[in-house]
Amino acid sequence: MVIILATSVLRNFQPFCGFFGSEPAARTFHEGQCASPAFTVSFHKLRQKYVILHLKVLCMEKKTLVVSEQIRSACPGFVGGALYAEFRNTEYCEALWDEIRAKAADLKSRHTVDTIKHISGIEATRKVYKACGKDPSRYRPSNEQLVRRILQGKELWAVNTAVDIGNLVSIGYGYSVGCFDYDKIDGGCITLGVGLAGEPYEGIGRGTLNIEGMPVYRDAAGGIGTPTSDNERTKMSLSTTRMLAVVNGYDGDAKKMDECLEFMAEAYKKYLNAKCETTKF
Secondary structure, eight states, X not given: OOEEESOOOXXXXXXXXXXXXXXXXXXXXHTTXXXXXXXXXXXEEETTEEXXXXXXXXXXXXXXXXXXXXXXXXXXXXXXXXXXXXXOOOSOOHHHHHHHHHHHHHHHHHOOGGGGGGSHHHHHHHHHHHHHTOOTTTSOOHHHHHHHXXXXXXXXXXXXXXXXXXXXXXXXXXXXXXXXEGXXXXXXXXXXEEOOTTOOOEETXXXXXXXXXXXXXXXXXXXXXXXXXXXXXXXXXXXXXXXXXXXXXXXXXXXXXXXXXXXXXXHHHHHHOOEEEEEEO
């Protein structure tokens, strides 16, 4: 595999996101090696602004993850996680649901509806919503929706195994998790920004969703995911064979994100025999 750097300004280089989340990995990357066929993302800091180093991977498809300055301003400590997986999806997995129910029982033993807001991932996501101009109580992030539903004694819904694993991760770590069909993503770049007034967006099972002031991942065709709801256009189904999942660490806990990504990858391997690659961004 050959990697070509279209921009060669490396002074003050800081690895920012992608499958090169550490300095050693970034050094390997500059030497012309690549750890992932799915993503290639890195940044350097120039005049206090993050500038994309445009990369080309010959004979290999990739996606680029970008975090906008709007999000960096609203949450300077943001730590994102990404997982790329290949698998054969299934409709239901009883062993997975045994684990989901065990996680739910543990959650009930430690929290009540009144203490939800103190879970770090939920608390941080709510703060970011407010910083971006969105009411998190009116447009609840999915991590809070799931936890609240459990603590209210309501049943969780089974979608399919790939989606259900994402919910397991969200319950276990308190982060909102977006799961997208990799082959439905338009273009090679995915940007995390803030929703605009009147921006079209169809939430899964929700219809038209007002995403103004809401963190949103966009591809070339528009929004594909927010912490409140992913988009119908890129949702996963039983026919999905390749997936991109993003984990929103608005609490800035890099160590916890590492643990979360490791747990997530192992879950996809365990329940779907998936091939997985992960990174922070």
